Amino acid sequence: MAEIKQLPKRSDVPVELTWDLTTIFKDDRAVKTAMTQLKVGVQAVLTQQGKLQDSAQNLLKVIQDELNVQNQLEHLFVYAELKNDQDTGDNTNQGLKDQITGLVAKASAQLAWIEPEILAIPNQKLTEFQNNESELKPYEHFLAVLRLKKDHVLSAKEEAILAGASSIFGSSEKVFGILDNSDLKFPFVKNSAGQTVQLSQGMYSTLLQSTNQVVRKQAFEQLYAVYEQFRNTFAATLSGEVKVHNFNAQIRGFKDARQAAMSENAIPDAVYTNLVTEVNSHLDLLHRYVGLRKKILNLKEMHMYDLYTPITGKSPLSYTYQKAQTEAKEALQIMGDDYVSHVDEAFKNRWIDVVENQGKRSGAYSSGVYGTNPFMLLNWQDDLDNLFTLVHEMGHSMHTYYTTHNQPYQYGDYAIFVAEIASTTNENILTSYLLDKYDDPQIKLYVLNHYLDDFKGTVYRQTQFAEFEQFIHEADAKGEPLTAEMMSNYYGDLNHRYYGDAVINDDQIKSEWTRIPHFYYNFYVYQYATGFAAASSLANGITTHQAHARENYLNYLKSGSSDFPLNVMKKAGVDMTRKAYLEDAFAVFEKRLNEFESLL
Incomplete structure (x- = not known):
């Protein structure tokens, strides 16, 4: 009888392959102590309510005390999130996350008066405070960002109500996460070696890369058979999330949810519309690549499940986790010794939770909190x-490391808009490294195929997601019900427009929206595409050793939120308000597509 491979329980995973969360809290007692200290800190801030306009010193003290409380909140929340994600079926972890989520909501409600009270200070008086109190200078940009919100911040009472309801507003995303990561039960399927394996999110992506179409088809159909059973439930959770986004945008006076989301980082609408316009004007390149894939694979019919298998067949490269660590460090050596030394820290000091286990959150990410090391799942x-994926998430983690080690807490984070640039720059650097390292045409073909697929999956696919996201928000704003059938029909048509006639638009793909967690992130996905395009430009400067390219890039990593995101990127060498960086990215895609065809 063939061996059945099942995912290990969390308790069976070797310790060295798990992250060490004791760098956040040593033990449960430390967590409880932190929760008690948080409540004391919140009460101390509350005693200062109504006194901000009295003096510059009062303003300074509230800002410093509130930021300290925020840092405490983040430690608790990130810890609970990571504990829950390592095993979403663990009731203790679920309980801790619920408890801390409630604590965060309560503390946020208690401190919701601070922003309105600061914004109530007349501009002239605030300027006098800043001129008369030198210790306010480090908070200059912090206050400037806050002032941009003036037209969209409500009264202290209204802000307190909204902050108190934050855990309620997050219910749809929470339900989706539990259902998607814990409650859905996937069947057993056959892999390319004929082994019986349990289907999972991670295993699904591996099976779709199989050179055996029967294996790909089976994985595709079995996965979507599970999701389609619950598509009405997923429609309800996604609809609920969209309503939250639109509600918040409306009561804060934004024209729509997209503007509300982008205003957080002062990103103009042109950045989004330029992306959608440029991607749609270059769909011919995607159609050409899809057609080439069908021809080379010698398929009479090409389906959506055929879009991920390497065109050149089975990968000539495979990596154990240990071998991948060595390759990653070699590829990233171009970033300098200091950068690679911190990469080595991540590998040696258990910053990474490596293997899949029962109940573990799907996918991959980098997380962290100011004052600790970053963490990777x-x-x-x-x-x-x-x-x-390892190099991608390491890009995020190094961004976090350099930011937190070069900025004070108030600037010790970075906007989502610039976050994906660090990760995809690393991916582009790895692509160039592999193409330079190997002369074997089969390896070059495989790496080029991987790059083309990565571009397809990031620039094209994420923009497709962005268009769907825009559609469902607009539909809800018009009062149209977001039913499973309505969303599936639109998604199916959108998918056909993107991939063209060379691929059969399988019925199952209409339900792809049911399994995309990023639709719950409020206009997040477009930033993957803009980030990849910007990263293409930055990586090219580094790999071709252009003057100051690496220095400017490392300065970007160190900048955190000390300036507006677009300004940070301009200093790094990319103006993202213009189309040029997108045109450059498509030029690289076309060049490598030509190179791929020539090698074939």
Whole structure:
């Protein structure tokens, strides 16, 4: 009888392959102590309510005390989030997350008066405060960002109500997460070796890369058979999330949810519309690539499940996690010794939760909190794609490391808009490294294929997601019900427009929206595409050793939120308000597509 491979329980995962969360809190007692200290800190801030206009010193004290409370909140929240994600089926972890989420909501409500009270200070008086109190200078940009919100911040009482309801507003995303990561039960399927394996999010992506179309088809159909059973439930959770976004935008006086989301980082609408326009004007390149894929794979019919298998067949490169660490450090050596030394820290000091286990959150991410090391979640599989994932998440973690070690707490984070640039710059650097390292045409073909697929999956696919996201928000704002059938029909048509006639628009793909967690992130996905395009330009400067390219890039990593995101990127060498960086990215895609065709 063939061996059945099942995911290990969390308790069976070797310790060295798990992250060490004791750098946040040593033990449960430390967590409880932090929760008590948080409540004391909140009460101390509350005693200062109504006194901000009295003096510059009062303003300074409230800002410093409130930021300290925020840092405490983040430690608790990130810890609870990471504990829950390592095993979403663990009731203790779920309980801790619920408890801390409630604590965060309560504390946020209690401190909701601060922003309105600061914004109530007349501009002239605030300027006098800043001129007369030198210790306010480090908070100059912090206050400037706050002033931009003036037209959209409500009264202290209204802000307190909204902050108190934050855990309620997050219910849809929470339900989706539990259902998607814990409650859905996937069947057993056959892999390329004929082994019976349990289907999971991580295993699904591996099976879609199989060179055996029967394996790909089986994984595709079995996965969507599970999701389609619950598509009405997923429609309800997504509809609820969209309503929250639109509600918040409306009561704060924004024209729509997209403007509300982008205003957080002072991103003009042109950045979004330029992306959608440029991607749609270059769909011919995607159609050409999809057609080439069908021809080379010699498929009479090409389906959506055929879009991820390497055109050149089985990968000539595979990586155990240990081998991937060595390759990652070699590829990133171009970033300098200091950068690589911190990468080595991540590997040696258990910053990474490596392997998939029962109940573990799907996918991969980098997280962290000011004052600790970054943390990475992986669901490792021994293939090239996972090496790219490792390097991608390491880009995020190094961004976090350099920011937190070069900025004070108030600027010790960075906007989502610039976050994906660090990760995809690393991916582009790895692509160039592999193409330079290997002369074997088969390896070059495989790496080029991987790059083309990555571009397809990031620039094209994420923009497709952005268009769907825009559609469902607009539909809800018009009062149209977001039913499963309505969203599926639109998604199916959108998918056909993007991939063209060379691929059969399988019925199952209409339900893809049911399994995309990023639709709950409020206009997040477009930033993957803009980030990849900007990263293409930055990586090119670094790999071709252009003057100051690496220095400017490292300064971007160190900038945190000390300036507006677009300004940070301009200093790094990319103006994202213009179309040029997008045109450059498509030029690289076309060049590598031509190179791929020539090698074939």
